Amino acid sequence: MERLDKRLAATGRWSRKEARELIRAGRVMVDGAPCRASEAKVDECSPVLVDGEAIPDHAPVYLMLHKPAGVVSSTEEPGERTVLDLLGEEYRNIGLFPAGRLDKDTEGLLLLTNDGPLAHRLLAPKSHVDKVYYVEVDGALDQDDVLAAREGMTLGDGTVCLPAELELLSSNSAHITLREGKYHQVKRMMASRGKPVAYLKRVRFGPLRLDEGLAKGEWRPLTREERESVFRA
Ligand code: URA
Numbered sequence: 001m002e003r004l005d006k007r008l009a010a011t012g013r014w015s016r017k018e019a020r021e022l023i024r025a026g027r028v029m030v031d032g033a034p035c036r037a038s039e040a041k042v043d044e045c046s047p048v049l050v051d052g053e054a055i056p057d058h059a060p061v062y063l064m065l066h067k068p069a070g071v072v073s074s075t076e077e078p079g080e081r082t083v084l085d086l087l088g089e090e091y092r093n094i095g096l097f098p099a100g101r102l103d104k105d106t107e108g109l110l111l112l113t114n115d116g117p118l119a120h121r122l123l124a125p126k127s128h129v130d131k132v133y134y135v136e137v138d139g140a141l142d143q144d145d146v147l148a149a150r151e152g153m154t155l156g157d158g159t160v161c162l163p164a165e166l167e168l169l170s171s172n173s174a175h176i177t178l179r180e181g182k183y184h185q186v187k188r189m190m191a192s193r194g195k196p197v198a199y200l201k202r203v204r205f206g207p208l209r210l211d212e213g214l215a216k217g218e219w220r221p222l223t224r225e226e227r228e229s230v231f232r233a
Pocket of ligand 1: 101103184186
């Protein structure tokens with residue numbers, strides 16, 4: 001048996017104080033009934049819901065990975081090295097999965113978590129979580145590309161993209177900010193401009209910035225500030 005506020009705080013999602021406020025506000029249900037007592041003792045097996053959503057069974061984990069090229073963004077794929085293969089043994093069987101995908105040859109920031117509801121919220125189209133990529137192309141980028149991105153590009157198959165921000169860094173490199181995540185989006189956008197992608201790296205995902213201290217293939221848990229910023233996103 002464990003105090004209700006402690007059980008909520010153990011998820012890493014709320015501080016003890018925030019947990020008490022949620023409980024006092026009647027937003028927490030235990031065994032199907034609202035519970036307004038922070039000190040209530042809760043059985044380990046009792047389902048606890050916050051705003052109608054079950055809190056996870058195991059403490060959620062949030063990792064920032066610097067994905068290298070050559071690994072796939074799935075949890076299992078025969079014949080391929082997956083992002084989970086890069087993690088330590090203790091992280092292999094706790095239900096981690098990547099929140100969103102990067103192509104096999106794309107590098108950069110990937111959030112790995114076992115917090116399904118959070119990943120779902122971050123990836124929902126209406127969340128409009130910004131993703132920023134560093135891109136190098138074969139060819140020369142110019143102001144026409146910037147304007148085309150800003151207007152919302154139409155891809156080869158007629159798909160219309162939301163407006164995106166292209167910030168030129170050199171004649172063949174840029175930062176591109178997307179507010180959506182269509183399949184192979186950056187590559188298809190650049191292809192539609194006749195400037196195929198030569199190199200692609202995600203440097204930002206919502207409020208998270210790729211930690212430049214992480215070498216390719218390295219990962220670390222999100223800091224408390226990063227976790228909180230992701231929950232707010
Ligand atoms: N756009 C792409 O084309 N590939 C990625 O991996 C991510 C965004």
